Amino acid sequence: MRRIFWNLLALGWVVALASCGQGQPEHVFEPSYFDLEKPDYFPSQTNVPDNNRLSTQGVRLGRYLFYDIRLSGRHEGDSMLSCATCHRQEHSFESGLDNPRLVDGRMQGVTGALTAHNMLPLVNVAYNTKAFGWNGSTEYPAENLEQLIQKTLLDSTEFAGNADSIVKRIASIPMYPHLFEEAFGSESVSMDRICSAIAQFVRTLVSSDSKFDRYMRGEAQLTAEEMRGYVLFTTEEGADCFHCHGGSGNVLFSTYDILINGLDPEEFFTDAHDRYSVTGNVVDRGAYRVPTLRNIEYTAPYMHDGRFSTLDEVIDQYSENVYYSPYISPLMHHVQDGGVQLTVEEKACLKAFLLTLSDEGFLNNPNFSNPFVQDTIPASDVSAEE
Numbered sequence: 001m002r003r004i005f006w007n008l009l010a011l012g013w014v015v016a017l018a019s020c021g022q023g024q025p026e027h028v029f030e031p032s033y034f035d036l037e038k039p040d041y042f043p044s045q046t047n048v049p050d051n052n053r054l055s056t057q058g059v060r061l062g063r064y065l066f067y068d069i070r071l072s073g074r075h076e077g078d079s080m081l082s083c084a085t086c087h088r089q090e091h092s093f094e095s096g097l098d099n100p101r102l103v104d105g106r107m108q109g110v111t112g113a114l115t116a117h118n119m120l121p122l123v124n125v126a127y128n129t130k131a132f133g134w135n136g137s138t139e140y141p142a143e144n145l146e147q148l149i150q151k152t153l154l155d156s157t158e159f160a161g162n163a164d165s166i167v168k169r170i171a172s173i174p175m176y177p178h179l180f181e182e183a184f185g186s187e188s189v190s191m192d193r194i195c196s197a198i199a200q201f202v203r204t205l206v207s208s209d210s211k212f213d214r215y216m217r218g219e220a221q222l223t224a225e226e227m228r229g230y231v232l233f234t235t236e237e238g239a240d241c242f243h244c245h246g247g248s249g250n251v252l253f254s255t256y257d258i259l260i261n262g263l264d265p266e267e268f269f270t271d272a273h274d275r276y277s278v279t280g281n282v283v284d285r286g287a288y289r290v291p292t293l294r295n296i297e298y299t300a301p302y303m304h305d306g307r308f309s310t311l312d313e314v315i316d317q318y319s320e321n322v323y324y325s326p327y328i329s330p331l332m333h334h335v336q337d338g339g340v341q342l343t344v345e346e347k348a349c350l351k352a353f354l355l356t357l358s359d360e361g362f363l364n365n366p367n368f369s370n371p372f373v374q375d376t377i378p379a380s381d382v383s384a385e386e
């Protein structure tokens with residue numbers, strides 16, 4: 001009896017000690033929230049949700065995850081895939097001309113898998129409050145970047161991941177639980193947290209220091225050629241680009257609307273993943289979301305199917321090769337002339353203006369680069385469970 005008493009007492013101590021351990025001074029969860037840095041001529045509206053505000057710690061975690069090839073859920077030989085495999089900083093987070101190839105009219109992505117479309121860059125994505133993807137299938141506000149990222153991780157043509165194994169694998173890597181605790185208040189790893197953190201990092205990818213931006217801030221002059229290109233860009237009797245791609249009134253250089261810009265006659269609309277595939281509405285056959293023109297110098301090939309390798313080809317297209325189709329956007333004002341009909345000189349000016357949207361500082365911003373210093377991931381961190 002006495003022994004039992006002492007045993008119970010001892011057990012009591014153990015329990016008390018253990019609960020003491022649990023009740024140790026709680027790590028206070030104090031993320032350092034911040035707002036996106038931006039010039040005052042940028043729109044005030046962003047897609048940052050109230051429940052996923054940017055914090056230094058969340059962005060830090062998201063940046064690691066964005067660059068971490070261990071996020072990939074593939075089992076085959078090509079399993080080492082991260083967001084940055086396709087979205088490369090030196091190409092404004094596109095993949096670049098040398099990577100995807102057209103195979104039988106479809107894009108062959110970095111992984112070798114055929115993907116529905118050419119890449120899209122990740123630049124000022126935080127300001128897109130309409131729709132993501134070429135066909136706008138991820139529509140704001142019903143869905144946001146968080147949901148798009150989740151789809152990307154599970155999509156068979158991208159990560160081909162499995163939510164359980166992604167969570168298990170990330171949780172098993174020694175560096176992560178601590179980063180999750182800093183970002184979210186506890187070490188627990190979940191798909192929601194993974195996607196939230198990556199979304200935070202992606203939203204910080206803001207480009208606002210091109211020559212055009214410096215011109216907007218009164219810090220730089222455009223050359224006569226660039227200025228003439230700007231006027232062409234923003235006038236209906238000129239190149240008439242601004243209704244869809246903005247200008248001083250829309251410095252994102254996209255309205256993010258989804259429409260037809262006359263690349264092909266109707267019988268050429270054969271893409272199984274165009275806007276029609278989302279809405280089932282015949283007016284959307286051959287319609288795509290307007291892409292931004294920021295950093296356009298670095299993001300060839302162009303259009304949803306990567307059909308053009310150079311800006312000259314794009315400009316020729318809008319100048320002379322615009323095709324009529326019944327539901328072409330009414331903003332393609334010059335379709336009856338086959339395009340805006342620019343002279344050789346005007347084309348050069350328009351191109352010069354487009355090149356003022358290049359932001360080299362964005363491509364070299366150390367806050368956006370790969371946070372893993374090569375060869376410093378301890379071998380023990382590279383877990384191969386499953």
Ligand code: HEC
Nearest residue numbers: 082083086109116117118119120132133134135149152158
């Ligand atoms: C295998 C290459 C590949 C990988 C890996 C990849 N992406 Fe993409 N990403 C694409 C392609 C291709 C598109 C355009 C898809 C479409 O609209 O059809 C795209 C589109 C996007 C868009 C939409 C941009 C816009 O303007 O609407 C975002 C955001 C994005 N990716 C983020 C990510 C993130 C974050 C990751 C990592 C979790 C990732 N991607 C991994 C190829 C890739």
Ligand code: HEC
Nearest residue numbers: 239240241244261288290291302303304314318329331332
């Ligand atoms: C009616 C709206 C509209 C007008 C006007 C318009 N565009 Fe576009 N633009 C689009 C759409 C939509 C796409 C995507 C089409 C696709 O991929 O099938 C696009 C794509 C582009 C691209 C490719 C971007 C990329 O990342 O692949 C460039 C470059 C471009 N436009 C430049 C221009 C220029 C220069 C003008 C003026 C001469 C112009 N656009 C006028 C709607 C428009």
